[in-house]
Amino acid sequence: MHKHIHSLMLALAFFTMAGCRSTNKTETHGYASVNGLTMYYEIHGTGRPLVLLHGAYSSINGSFGKLIPELAKHRQVIAVDLQGHGRTADINRPITYERMADDVAAALKQLKIDTADVFGYSMGGGVALQMAIRHPEQVRKLIVASATFNSGGLHPELVPMIKTIQPEVFDGSPMKKEYDSLAPNPQDWPMLVRKLVALDTTVQDWPAASIQAIRSPTFLIFGDADAVRLEHAVEMFKLRGGGVMGDLAGLPGSQLAILPHCSHVGVILEHTDQLLAMIPSFLDAPMPAANKKPS
Secondary structure, rough: HHHHHHHHHHHHHHHHHHHOOOOOOOEEEEEEEEEEEEEEEEEEEEOOOEEEEEEOOOOHHHHOOOOHHHOOOOOEEEEOOOOOOOOEEEEEEEEOOHHHHHHHHHHHHHOOOOEEEEEEEHHHHHHHHHHHOOHHHHHEEEEEOOOOEEEEOOOOHHHHOOOOOOOHHHHHHHHHHHHHHHHHOHHHHHHHHHHHHHHHHHHOOHHHHHHHOOOOOOEEEEEEEEEEEEEHHHHHHHHHHHHHHHHHHHOOOOEEEEEEEEEEHHHHOOOHHHHHHHHHHHHHOOOHHOOOOOO
């Protein structure tokens, strides 16, 4: 078991960082003071706001380095380093989806962004879901990649493996090297690992009704060999109004994409062309009538 988890995490570290250096110059960057946290953010491009929320053990560039230059050509991309990640120092509290969602919502208010599209990957996908639940007025359209709304959505063999993760698993990995180069307090790495293990092994049981009640049109993206079970992906899609016969009932406001021959890390790193073909199309489509605010 230990051998397998070490291989898994080193592979994740490699693929999360390899080839992800963005050549796009940061147009604006800074820190927002939110809920006791000093959160780092970057803003690229102009247009309708799109918020990017990265995966665990990663950072803005680690998850979105390939996507930001292209997405920023036609919209304003706001990317943040979540609690304890990248340039955002950790603070004395657990890492939870709810608190991270509140942090992002508060940061957007400081930046005077009333409403934005939100795209979250993996851990960031959970944060995006919680933003849509807890701060619905701030989320216009929602993109969730490789995330779950309950613990049963993961393949059952994954959680026992996560419990065995130790900080030294990442020694020498590109992920750890990036953390050391960006983190305000690199000595906090063991604490970050412990908090993320706690996050991933705490029972996640968000009510189906809360997913169903999300007002934002939703695009769900998974790999066909993801850490998320395909049955869970379909369950979430149905809760978002999918699973109907479009020829008779009309197309739902939400969408589902299953990327072929694609693992969890592959969703964000190995299918950039597919994401760039699908995401702008979803974001630029007219809002469904049911989601439009009365004038």
